Amino acid sequence: MEFIITAVSLLFLFANVVEVHAGNFDVTKYGAKDGANADISQALMSAWKEACQSTSPSTVVVPKGTYLLNEVIIEGPCRAPIGIRVEGTLKAPADPSQFKGDGWLTLNHIDQFTLDGAGTFDGQGATAWARNDCGNNPQCHKSPMNLRFNFITNAVVRDVTSLDSKNFHVNVLGCKNLSFQHFTVTAAETSINTDGIHIGRSDGINITDTNIKTGDDCVSIGDGSRNINIQRVNCGPGHGISVGSLGRYPNEEPVVGITVRNCTLTNTMNGVRVKTWPASPAPGTASEMHFEDIIMTNVGNPILIDQEYCPYNQCTLKVPSLVKISNVSFKNIRGTSSSQLVVKLVCSKSTPCQNVEVGDIDLTYSGPGGPATTLCSNIKPTFTGKQNPPACVNSAQSS
Template sequence: MVVSLHLQVTSFAFFVLILCLYCSNIVYNVVAMKSEVVDVSDFGAVGDGTADSSKAFLKAWNFVCSREIENGVRVIFVPENQTFLLHPVTFNGPCKAKEIKFLIMGRIISPVSPKTWEGLDQAKWLTFYKVSGLKIKGSGEINGRGWGWWNQSCRDHPRLEGCTSLAPTAMIFESCKTSSLSQVRLINSSQTHVLIRGTDGFIVDHVKITAPETSPNTDGIHISSASNIFIRNSIIGTGDDCVSIGDYTTNIHISHVKCGPGHGISIGSLGRSGNFVQVQNIRVNTVTFKGTTNGARIKTWQVGKGYVRGVMFENLFFNSVKNPIIIDQNYCNVRGACKELETGVQIRDVVYRNLWGTSSTEVAITLNCSRSVSCTGLLLQSIMLKSSITGKNVRSSCINAHGAAIGVVQPAPCF
């Protein structure tokens, strides 16, 4: 009995010790955070949703960017339960701090009127340029309020005088290194929601990106001239590609993403200006497509040159998708009326493995390759696609596509 009581007392004392150490650690972290946190409100930002807080955000950024502290980390804090209106703004680097945390707990909104961009770059809203060690995260929201631009889009309003194909991207990360975007919600961008360009080492994790299915050119994430990019654990549903992969990209990893509505995950379009394309080592794994126009897509222009190689589409599920698997090597301005050319982007070593689900059209697998520059090294392994319409069958369609099939492949391949 005495031994049992002693053990109980000892266990309780140990628990109290651990609890005290834990609490001390929290207090220490809070104190440390207080010494590092820069609240945008302290620099004049007003969270009423109407006052322009752009200059205040820039002041906070410049304060943080220009100061180097002992542990190299500083925090910019956007407080919760407040809405901050930002006009077009660029957060420039490089910064002295080795790591900057941009903690977004409140809402950041864009001006509605395109007139705000008069005299400015109409392709940009929030831009981060040449910043390394940037970590943007939080439970807040970034709202592009893009309907002002959508209402003057030439795609949707071709007869409108003064219509434009230009519109600002919500967030641009240009020439940034070892940075990340996590947890935040992005909605209703005027055009692309997130652009990652000229960047090496970037992680997008647990983000949610949404815009109406009818909104023009509102890609979720576009990647260009970038390497070592990871997009994972995210939900993306917009009016265009969930993720689009542009030229000069390598080592792109997309996994555990829910895509829809939208145009799927696309490599391309590539080679539009007749340039030499270089895209390789692309991995798309564990993605669900629901009601999208395309699923796993590669699209290149006939006038392009160069290559797309080393692509893996694996563990994909399609729920009523128009084109679950599609390669279009004959992409042009007028769909279905492309003049055949002797040029083309070489597509080779593309693997489709463990893909299943339903197609909303008759052709579930489209491999539309150039007659001059064929697709080679294609592999279909364990594919099971059926029609989403009861009683209908699906089929494959191929032009100059070469490869092999392993295991069950339905519909039957047409190499």
């Protein structure tokens, strides 16, 4: 009887082990080979296809090693929760002309998805940065982004690294309940248009405990973004954490509910900012935006509302922005500025900002030109707590 019980127990244990391993779809079992010149695109697609049809939770695994991955589009929906675990390094083709679309790894219409592992997505973007003239050439060829998440729901991205993307590192579109945890973005300060994480028309996006070093915005938030939570993010170098730019295109959707808290910005071009274009083709709104408990170290323009955002002189400053900004707070922001102007709140003449609170600000500047200054226009903010420097002194504060 004891032997029978032991045998049954072993069979039960073996069945469980088989079930656990059956949930892993290792790309090397589908023909992927370690080596920077060995393309694993087909192996990844084959593993995903089988995993996606599984009725139990499954994970596509890219083991340790270095692999070439060409342009890939991963499609859902799948029959059960699914993930991709990247333990090695995936390298994109260095030549941007090898891409047909605007994404390297694109994931579409997947629910209950996890992307994790300690691996790296290396976009090999230096060649694309040298060719990038999109700032002043509307007809430019768009380089691919490292990771595109389109209509992904109830998902987590954690512990992976995006390196040297040719364009944005991450683009989030039409997603709901998507979290980035312990995520890393790395690119040269001179890299062009390499936003760390760009969010548009998505609801419930969380970015926590993340490090972003890049050549553009660490996080940029576009129209239609709702309930965005950014906490414990280290940003720099880069252009800061930005809402916008907004108001450039017709039919933009409202931005509502942005929280940026407990973040550190170091050697960035800007701090926390809201930016809208003048001469908006249609009215828009951005509201309930709160920036709190933020440390700035050698940051240019630490606190900024700019409704005259007009890079490369692509707009008409004489026509004011039609984006209405309201219910905004900047609280407990402290540190050092690399620019003399540390608080700049320039709102629209046609739709002045409303219900803006500035509280407990302690920002110092030690460069040429004298002490730190502030500027306010078309706004009457509420001040609470400490104000160093005194804000909106001798500024136009029309309502």
